Each structure stands twice: as structure tokens, then as C-alpha cells.
Amino acid sequence: xxxxxxxxxxxxxxxxxxxxxxxxxxxxxxxxxxxxxxxxxxxxxxxxxxxxxxxxxxxxxxxxxxxxxxxxxxxxxxxxxxxxxxxxxxxxxxxxxxxxxxxxxxxxxxxxxxxxxxxxxxxxxxxxxxxxxxxxxxxxxxxxxxxxxxxxxxxxxxxxxxxxxxxxxxxxxxxxxxxxxxxxxxxxxxxxxxxxxxxxxxxxxxxxxxxxxxxxxxxxxxxxxxxxxxxxxxxxxxxxxxxxxxxxxxxxxxxxxxxxxxxxxxxxxxxxxxxxxxxxxxxxxxxxxxxxxxxxxxx
Ligand code: FE
Ligand code: FE
Ligand code: ZN
Numbered sequence: 001x002x003x004x005x006x007x008x009x010x011x012x013x014x015x016x017x018x019x020x021x022x023x024x025x026x027x028x029x030x031x032x033x034x035x036x037x038x039x040x041x042x043x044x045x046x047x048x049x050x051x052x053x054x055x056x057x058x059x060x061x062x063x064x065x066x067x068x069x070x071x072x073x074x075x076x077x078x079x080x081x082x083x084x085x086x087x088x089x090x091x092x093x094x095x096x097x098x099x100x101x102x103x104x105x106x107x108x109x110x111x112x113x114x115x116x117x118x119x120x121x122x123x124x125x126x127x128x129x130x131x132x133x134x135x136x137x138x139x140x141x142x143x144x145x146x147x148x149x150x151x152x153x154x155x156x157x158x159x160x161x162x163x164x165x166x167x168x169x170x171x172x173x174x175x176x177x178x179x180x181x182x183x184x185x186x187x188x189x190x191x192x193x194x195x196x197x198x199x200x201x202x203x204x205x206x207x208x209x210x211x212x213x214x215x216x217x218x219x220x221x222x223x224x225x226x227x228x229x230x231x232x233x234x235x236x237x238x239x240x241x242x243x244x245x246x247x248x249x250x251x252x253x254x255x256x257x258x259x260x261x262x263x264x265x266x267x268x269x270x271x272x273x274x275x276x277x278x279x280x281x282x283x284x285x286x287x288x289x290x291x292x293x294x295x296x297x298x299x
Contacts, residue, residue: 001243002065003212003281004028005255005274013045014052014102022059024274025282030067030108030209030254033098039071039091044101053103065252067175067209068099068140070109076129077112077122077154089129096133099140106208106252108143108175111155111164122154127167134170143175143208148183148224156184158201165202173206177256178234178242179213179227185220188238195247204247212243212253212281228257228290229277236286243281260294271298 004026007017014031021029034041056063074092079085092109099107114122130142144164149156155164165172178188186194198204214232216225230236243253255277259270276294280287287293 001282002028002062002250002252003243003255003278004030004065004252005257005272005278006030006069009033013042013048015048015055018052018055018059018061021061022055024272025278026274027059027061028065028067028252028254029061030069030256032069032071033095034071036069036071037073039073039087041094041098044098046101049102063103064105066104066106067143067252067254068095068102068104068107070095070107072110074109075112075115076109076126078115078117079125080115080117085125085129089132092129092133093136096138096140096142100138104140106143106173106175107140108145108209108211110147110153111144111160112153114152114154119154119160122152123160123163126154126164130164130168130170130172134168134172141171141173141208143173145175145211146177146180146184148177148180149185149222150183150224158197162201165206173208174202175209175211176207177211177213178239179211179215179232179256180224182215182219182234183217183221183223187219188234188242191238191242191245195245207248207251210242210248210251210253211256212239213256214239226257228260228273229255229280230286230290236280240281240284244284260291271295 004021007020007029009017009031017031074088112126144155147153147155214227214234216227217223218233260273271294
């Protein structure tokens with residue numbers, strides 16, 4: 001099983017990300033090359049990158065399974081302000097370059113939000129943008145994330161994803177997100193039916209990453225609020241079936257579940273759940289004391 005979580009990318013860049021992932025007992029991880037909500041980025045440090053790659057080798061973390069996530073303020077779907085659209089395109093190009101320098105193979109991207117544009121035009125903008133970006137070949141592959149359908153988000157159903165993939169002239173893939181699938185209206189109790197449809201329309205080989213999250217909200221709520229594994233509306237056994245699915249066994253699984261004690265009034269109690277969630281997943285046994293154990297471990 002290839003499993004990890006979202007980790008930081010701070011002063012020590014990829015080296016710190018690897019160290020954090022190892023502290024969770026993970027054999028892969030996902031990071032943003034800076035703050036996800038802005039586009040301020042530092043140059044990639046070659047020394048730190050070399051050390052990070054060595055540490056990965058020593059610990060059997062295959063860099064091919066490591067994922068980068070593009071900042072979510074990039075929006076390729078809306079070009080009403082052409083300078084903003086150009087900025088998104090250029091920024092994504094730079095992100096791909098940074099990933100190439102780091103040796104990273106996959107970049108997860110939110111397809112975009114239409115905002116005030118009609119859906120079909122917004123989807124065409126995404127296609128045009130990706131064709132412009134990928135004209136310059138990159139060793140890092142873009143993965144479109146399946147979205148919850150919050151606001152005017154695109155990439156919410158297989159039809160939208162298929163239209164984008166079919167019309168981009170370059171190889172792109174998909175990142176499933178279990179919380180987003182649930183919130184978009186997919187019944188994950190019938191995950192095999194979804195996979196069957198996915199295979200017929202797009203092809204299972206296009207699934208290169210899966211975000212494993214429980215959801216705070218019911219199916220088809222279009223909300224996108226992640227919950228800790230087994231504590232949400234999807235539930236432990238359903239998530240476990242997806243994680244251990246035979247057809248997805250070589251696909252990296254990434255946890256993006258919320259920190260425990262996440263409360264603005266109580267900043268001291270913000271602890272990463274990943275070490276404990278990964279253990280619980282490996283044990284294949286729901287831990288009713290998960291939150292308690294995380295609090296006890298970090299406090
Ligand atoms: Fe995402
Ligand atoms: Fe996600
Ligand atoms: Zn989400």
C-alpha cells in the first residue's frame with residue numbers, strides 16, 4: 001500500500017516534507033511548493049533537494065509516488081480578466097518547472113471555477129490553458145482533481161473530466177478525492193459501479209492519485225469539508241474498501257483530513273492526525289479513541 005498525507009514545505013523545503021512524512025509512518029506524501037492560498041514561492045534549493053532525495057531512498061519512499069498540489073487560487077476556467085488568466089497559466093508553468101527540479105512526477109490541480117461564465121465556455125478555457133501550458137513538455141504530469149461542486153467548480157462529474165481530457169493534446173491524469181466524490185453525489189457504497197463508469201469513459205489507468213478523506217456532510221451536499229477517517233458520513237469500512245481496492249493498489253493514497261483540535265480559540269491543540277490514521281488504516285480496524293490518542297500523543 002502506498003499511503004501518506006499532506007505535509008508542509010517550509011524553510012527546509014522537500015527535506016522537511018520527507019522528514020514529516022516519515023514521522024507519520026508514511027511511504028509517500030503530498031505538498032504545496034508554498035502557501036496554497038498565495039503564489040509567493042522561493043527558489044528550489046539544490047542541496048536540500050539532494051538531501052531529501054537521499055532520505056527518500058534510504059527509507060524506501062519512491063519519489064514517483066510523491067505528489068505536488070498546485071495552489072488553489074489558480075483558476076484556468078475564467079478568462080474575463082485576461083491578465084489573471086495569463087497569470088494562472090504562467091504560474092502553473094513555473095510550478096511544473098519547480099516540480100521537475102524536485103524530481104516530482106505528479107501535480108494535482110483543481111480544474112477551475114466558471115464564476116460568471118457559462119459552463120461550456122469555462123471548460124473550453126481550461127482546455128485552452130492546459131494546451132498552452134503543456135506545449136512545453138514537462139516531466140511532471142497534471143492530475144485533474146474530482147471536485148465537490150462547491151460554487152461554480154468544474155470537474156465535478158465524469159462528463160466534465162472526460163471533455164477536458166479528450167481535448168487536451170497531452171497526457172493528463174485524474175486525482176479522485178473521496179470527500180469530493182461523496183459531496184458531488186457519488187454513493188461510495190457503490191464505488192465499484194463508479195469505477196466501472198470511470199473505466200468505460202476515461203480509463204482506470206488515468207487514476208494516478210487518490211485523496212482519502214471522510215466528509216462532514218451528506219452525499220450530494222456540494223460542500224467540500226473534510227473529516228477524519230471514520231468520523232464522517234462516508235465511514236471507515238467504505239473508505240477502507242477504496243484504499244484496499246485491488247484495481248487501485250499501485251495508486252498513491254493521500255490523507256487530507258483536518259488537524260485535531262482545530263479551533264481558532266485553542267491554537268495549542270492543533271495536532272496532525274496522520275500518524276494515527278495511517279496506523280488505523282494499516283490495522284484495518286476502526287479506532288474509537290483516535291482523537292483522544294492524537295491529543296495524548298502530541299500534548
Ligand atoms: Fe485539492
Ligand atoms: Fe483533495
Ligand atoms: Zn477538498
